[in-house]
Amino acid sequence: MGGEYTEETYGGVTALVGTRRGAYPYANSLLVQGADATLVVDPSLSLTAGAPPADLVLVSHAHEDHIAGLGRYDVPVHVHQGDLAALRSREVMVAAFGLPAEAADATDRMLRDEFHVTGRPDALGFTDGTVFDLGGRTVTVVHLPGHTPGHSGFLIEPDGFLFVADIDLTSFGPFYGDAGSDLTEFEASMRKCAEIDARWYGTAHQKGVIEGASEFRRRLTEFAGVIERRETALLAFLAEPRTLPEIAEHRLVYRPHVAGPHVEPVERRTAAQHLARLTARGLVTETEPGLYRTA
Ligand SMILES: [Zn+2]
CATH class of the missing domain: 3.60.15.10 (Ribonuclease Z/Hydroxyacylglutathione hydrolase-like)
Structure with a gap:
């Protein structure tokens, strides 16, 4: 290169x-x-x-x-x-x-x-x-x-x-x-x-x-506005209770064809930050430890 x-x-x-x-x-x-x-x-x-x-x-x-x-x-x-x-x-x-x-x-x-x-x-x-x-x-x-x-x-x-x-x-x-x-x-x-x-x-x-x-x-x-779109997508996905690994696999950041060792950790950290703020705002609840759904 x-x-x-x-x-x-x-x-x-x-x-x-x-x-x-x-x-x-x-x-x-x-x-x-x-x-x-x-x-x-x-x-x-x-x-x-x-x-x-x-x-x-x-x-x-x-x-x-x-x-x-x-x-x-x-x-x-x-x-x-x-x-x-x-x-x-x-x-x-x-x-x-x-x-x-x-x-x-x-x-x-x-x-x-x-x-x-x-x-x-x-x-x-x-x-x-x-x-x-x-x-x-x-x-x-x-x-x-x-x-x-x-x-x-x-x-x-x-x-x-x-x-x-x-x-x-x-x-x-x-x-x-x-x-x-x-x-x-x-x-x-x-x-x-x-x-x-x-x-x-x-x-x-x-x-x-x-x-x-x-x-x-x-x-x-x-x-x-992309940040908001990720948050909307996450809220829709949390209509059913989901774990953080499930959210990471569903993906908020990368398109499905993107592969690489960075994908999972980046998706997980991105989702964790959105979960934290949505929980603080009362839009998401942790129904049992590690399981999240929209409130
Ligand atoms: Zn950079």
Whole structure:
């Protein structure tokens, strides 16, 4: 795997659009140039064949598709504190997926062989609001947790370009199925994005760059609507009492043809989060230990 990227210009920001419009395993990267320094955001698999030079690298979060081209950069790399341990060590990154032992070993090999992931023990941590001044152009960290604990966007000024990473507006919808994911935080992060007035909103995958706040908000509402659809599907399935493994097998997230060791754990964690909130709202009851139905 490798591939190439295509450049698109938005003010002083260059989107390095990944192979197949940045669909996984690819992703979209950014190149941001100031008078004094240049940085790259999320060096993807499409940068492994040839990467533009940069003085530093910012990583939106510690997932393999966002760092597959990181090996091309022998420069300082920065990520949010919440994902720092995972970027420093591939073992920690794999553990955050929350997979059974055999699947974790296979995933570790996949990250090493197909995504060229090696731990970056030299990685540095940033927090919400950290500013990288490139000279006449700044990049400000916008912490957007939920997908991962450290998942972050970047606001580039004066251009008005907000990179929202894996709040990616795809029809798949929000992903909050890792061991470190959090549905409630994901929702708060979407609200935070909606409040930022930018000219462009860059996503890390197929939807690319969206122009204008109103169009972005419209698409964000649609994207967030997937959460509601999952919840409606769960409530319908719980017309009969069901266990968590039964709900996971029925699936709320992946389509039936999708296979892989990640499917069951992701479905289980996603369902558990929805069950917890529906139970708290009195819409679902636990009729006996481990058995759920609509109230
Ligand atoms: Zn991700």
